[in-house]
Amino acid sequence: KNEIKLDPWGRPDIKDYSRLYDLFGIRPFNEVIDRMKKDNIELSPFIKRGIIFGHRDFDSKILKAIENKEKVAAMTGFMPSGRFHFGHMMTGLELIYFQKLGFKIFVGLADAEAYAVRHLPRKDLIRIGIEEYVANLIALGLDPKETEFYFQTNRKGSYHSLIQLFSSKITFNELEAIYGDITPGKIVSALTQAADILHPQLPEYGEYKHVVVPVGADQDPHLRLTRDLADRFKGDLDLEPPASIYHRLIRGLDGGKMSSSKPDVTIFLTDPIDQAKKKFMSSLTGGRNTAEEQRRLGGEPEKCPVYDLYLYHLVPDDVELTDIYKRCKSGSMLCGECKLFGSARLEKFLTEHQKKLEKAKDIAWSIVEIPKI
Ligand code: SF4
Known part of the structure; x- marks a missing residue:
């Protein structure tokens, strides 16, 4: 073990x-x-x-x-x-x-x-x-x-x-x-x-x-x-x-475990949008060393933290996800293009989520009993 x-x-x-x-x-x-x-x-x-x-x-x-x-x-x-x-x-x-x-x-x-x-x-x-x-x-x-x-x-x-x-x-x-x-x-x-x-x-x-x-x-x-x-x-x-x-x-x-103690490589739901997008754009990918190589060999979504975000959260539609996977694998889409798409998705999600968050905070303080010590 x-x-x-x-x-x-x-x-x-x-x-x-x-x-x-x-x-x-x-x-x-x-x-x-x-x-x-x-x-x-x-x-x-x-x-x-x-x-x-x-x-x-x-x-x-x-x-x-x-x-x-x-x-x-x-x-x-x-x-x-x-x-x-x-x-x-x-x-x-x-x-x-x-x-x-x-x-x-x-x-x-x-x-x-x-x-x-x-x-x-x-x-x-x-x-x-x-x-x-x-x-x-x-x-x-x-x-x-x-x-x-x-x-x-x-x-x-x-x-x-x-x-x-x-x-x-x-x-x-x-x-x-x-x-x-x-x-x-x-x-x-x-x-x-x-x-x-x-x-x-x-x-x-x-x-x-x-x-x-x-x-x-x-x-x-x-x-x-x-x-x-x-x-x-x-x-x-x-x-x-x-x-x-x-x-x-x-x-x-960075390809390791997502963790609150590694804020540069972890996206928090309360991150300012620009900051979250910046982190996302600097993410490690499953891309190859050069564009030529990637077009020839295709990317490796299985190794890609950007793809993880699509798979878990940002691309709920199965047809769309399969399309991204295929375009990555075939080399017809490079990481730059892919990240721009993902960054827009991330912005949309965080903007909508953060709008709901302020009201949710008030509810949270009102329903949970606070420890006295
Ligand atoms: Fe990851 Fe997208 Fe690059 Fe494929 S094309 S390796 S999914 S960033």
Whole structure:
């Protein structure tokens, strides 16, 4: 398992996602698509485009619950330590997709974790949580009336009991085996994440027994821990292991992982438009060294962060995307022309999004309870 190390607090560079099937037991998402079609569940673009590549128990827990007309929920967490970028947007759109299918949505703002791992002042974490995460999610289309947003340090009720109880049935060695280097702060963060994922099952929070967690592949260690804990507390607390789905991480403009800590190669949804366009125009591409070579050999969209942005977000139309892919591959379109097209798309998207954002910020401050300390 040392071949790929999944660190939820690091920046893994995963070259071959299919290795995660063998190494960690994640199942290929393809295997559930036919059943979704049979159940008349609309496929999201991320499923159709292969961005969601894996799952755990999505069929045996979530699809089964839908078929039995039982209530279902989706839950995910965001660590409010940096600005909201196109990578976060991916998870946000997954939540919106599930909300439209009728799922109850829980969004945890991992302020305890951000404090332990990134050491930012509390008041900054709270503001970032509200103005970057909640506001952007609402502006993207998540319905605040049907979503429970909460800060970890402020969740009322038996949620906190879970964290204390969980600590009694896990050993230090097990945590070390899952996470590698571990500190007291990370241990509490990991157990808090498990409480985030499992607490919707408690009667106090609505008794949602069938919960799916959409995450990037790097977050799988949290899911493995949570599933083990759920099994260990099946008898005492009647907890069920959650289902999960995994997406490929969108690349930053330098070809590495997109990250708030690399602002030059990450496009944030609150970037001034000119700045965002400038970053986009300087992006690495899958182009060749010279125009002549590119016309002869064609570009390599698979290696291109610009193409990633089209695939994930900026070109929702499949016919248009296929056309871009073909023109890139055949060498009939060069990167300069392609980037000008993308830059205009980016401008249009950000302009429309940022118009919605101011109102969304007001809503965000009014609906989320702010921690007192
Ligand atoms: Fe990327 Fe576009 Fe260049 Fe192809 S033509 S490598 S998609 S920037």
